[in-house]
Amino acid sequence: MDEFYARDRRWHPPARHPDYKTSxxxxxxxxxxxxxxxxxxxxxxxxxxxxxxxxxxxxxSNFTRPGEHxxxxxxxxxGRVLDENARPVPNTLVEIWQANASGRYRHKKDSYLGALDPxxxxxxxxxxxxxxxxxxxxxxxxxxxxxxxxxDWRPAHIHVSVFGSGFTQRLxxxxxxxxxxxxxxxxxxxxxxxxxxVDLLIARLDMNATVPLDxxxxxxxxxxxxxxxxxxxxxxxxx
Amino acid sequence: MTGKLPYLKExxxxxxxxxxxxxxxxxxxxxxxxxxxxxxxxxxxxxxxxRIRVEGIVIDGTGSPVKDVLLEAWQANAAGxxxxxxxxxxxxxxxxxxxxxxxxxxxxxxxxxxxxxxxxxxxxxQVQAPHINLWIVARGINLGLHTRLYxxxxxxxxxxxxxxxxxxxERRRATLIAKRTLRDGKPVYRFDIRLQDGDETVFFDx
Numbered sequence: 506m507d508e509f510y511a512r513d514r515r516w517h518p519p520a521r522h523p524d525y526k527t528s529x530x531x532x533x534x535x536x537x538x539x540x541x542x543x544x545x546x547x548x549x550x551x552x553x554x555x556x557x558x559x560x561x562x563x564x565x566s567n568f569t570r571p572g573e574h575x576x577x578x579x580x581x582x583x584g585r586v587l588d589e590n591a592r593p594v595p596n597t598l599v600e601i602w603q604a605n606a607s608g609r610y611r612h613k614k615d616s617y618l619g620a621l622d623p624x625x626x627x628x629x630x631x632x633x634x635x636x637x638x639x640x641x642x643x644x645x646x647x648x649x650x651x652x653x654x655x656x657d658w659r660p661a662h663i664h665v666s667v668f669g670s671g672f673t674q675r676l677x678x679x680x681x682x683x684x685x686x687x688x689x690x691x692x693x694x695x696x697x698x699x700x701x702x703v704d705l706l707i708a709r710l711d712m713n714a715t716v717p718l719d720x721x722x723x724x725x726x727x728x729x730x731x732x733x734x735x736x737x738x739x740x741x742x743x744x
Numbered sequence: 745m746t747g748k749l750p751y752l753k754e755x756x757x758x759x760x761x762x763x764x765x766x767x768x769x770x771x772x773x774x775x776x777x778x779x780x781x782x783x784x785x786x787x788x789x790x791x792x793x794x795r796i797r798v799e800g801i802v803i804d805g806t807g808s809p810v811k812d813v814l815l816e817a818w819q820a821n822a823a824g825x826x827x828x829x830x831x832x833x834x835x836x837x838x839x840x841x842x843x844x845x846x847x848x849x850x851x852x853x854x855x856x857x858x859x860x861x862x863x864x865x866x867x868x869x870q871v872q873a874p875h876i877n878l879w880i881v882a883r884g885i886n887l888g889l890h891t892r893l894y895x896x897x898x899x900x901x902x903x904x905x906x907x908x909x910x911x912x913x914e915r916r917r918a919t920l921i922a923k924r925t926l927r928d929g930k931p932v933y934r935f936d937i938r939l940q941d942g943d944e945t946v947f948f949d950x
Contacts, residue, residue, distance in 0.1 A: 506830060514949065517757045518886035525759075527884030530805035531939050537890075537949035538911055543866050545877050545892075546950045548828035549818060550842035558779055568777055589752050598782075602767025612763045613774040614812075614849065626777045628767045664760065664767055672818045673950050675888060677881055679758040693759060696886050702756040728752045 508542045509673045509730045510589055518696035525692045526653055542673060549672040552598045554632060561630045564603075564643035568626030575625035577606025577644030581722040582680070583714060585637040586667060589731030593637025599727075600630040600666040601641060608649030608659075617649055642720065645682065653692055660687035660694070669729040680725050681707045757888065760881040764814045769846050783845075786817060786858040788838025793822025793862070797932045798893065798922065799855035802847065802880065805940035809852025810882055817843045817856060818877040824862035860895065860931075866906050873901035873908070880937065890948045893935050896924045911946055919945045 520532035607619030
């Protein structure tokens with residue numbers, strides 16, 4: 506079975522980053538053991554359209570009372586899931602979650618002053634199509650304060666979870682919005698060492714994908730680990 | 745002329761944060777939204793093999809339980825076959841081999857029901873001892889942690905497992921062995937995960 510490219514550990518945030526305080530006690534001290542991939546790592550769960558419903562990718566309507574809408578800037582988040590070989594990752598599960606327009610999460614542990622919106626749940630999920638394309642409708646989340654340093658604010662962000670075809674590709678990340686001045690101040694963003702890597706997490710305003718008089722669009726492509734094709738083997742696919 | 749290779753860079757990871765439940769287990773966050781949440785049934789009703797429960801706790805560097813963890817499990821069926829299109833052999837109908845579990849907000853305890861996996865093929869004709877692959881995310885974890893759970897009662901298979909044997913420090917191998925007990929006649933495996941300190945669980949860079 507074809508293996509996935511080694512993960513570039515210098516590109517991802519290190520486990521321990523003292524400016525993100527919670528990481529200090531939750532980061533392994535010992536080095537991870539490098540493992541040659543086996544069937545256990547190369548395979549991963551398969552999902553189908555029977556697992557989810559069509560409405561699940563529409564946060565503007567998946568938790569609303571009849572005839573009502575959530576408060577906030579109506580946006581479309583769309584893009585493709587690709588691998589490091591720039592090939593589309595089709596039929597893979599993408600899940601998102603976020604705060605509402607006030608910066609408040611619908612979670613029993615969130616007690617921020619920002620109000621809950623009775624018409625907004627804050628989660629969605631979808632499968633990429635055969636070209637790796639996905640989209641969600643939602644509202645733009647608000648910034649909110651969090652207890653790290655005493656006056657830290659999270660930039661507006663959407664959490665994104667993606668599977669790919671192998672368990673090694675499993676990824677959770679956060680999507681930010683072009684032009685947000687809080688990105689540069691955020692200790693969680695700053696766990697990523699390379700500004701070029703941070704740039705990959707910033708969705709771009711995409712006027713061509715807006716729905717006039719309805720919703721503004723942001724483009725966010727996601728790249729999962731690429732797969733090595735077996736060299737010197739007589740195969741068309743993957744070479 | 746030298747040019748840039750046409751590869752893309754992987755999207756960098758960010759922590760799942762404290763509210764991961766909203767996206768991946770909204771019932772636990774406190775609301776119902778989906779027809780069905782994914783990952784609650786790992787083995788399905790038709791899976792052959794021994795029905796087991798796996799339980800544990802994730803412990804941070806201060807010795808305290810981590811109460812906002814989400815774990816995902818990925819495993820083969822009792823015959824050692826993964827439910828994946830590139831794998832030869834079939835699994836039982838309804839067996840996905842993947843599950844999701846969250847910790848109790850008060851105690852940090854987590855647990856899931858499944859079937860005990862069989863030995864799976866390893867590299868170069870080797871055999872891997874039965875194991876469950878685990879992936880751990882939480883607030884304060886910047887990149888999901890991969891580890892493996894092996895079974896105490898598989899001592900013979902564990903002794904020749906190529907992955908366990910890759911761990912240079914023999915005493916650290918024990919961090920990957922779940923302890924077996926019986927509760928009302930049902931096997932329960934205990935697997936505590938330590939994020940730091942001398943007994944730190946072995947994590948893998950795969």
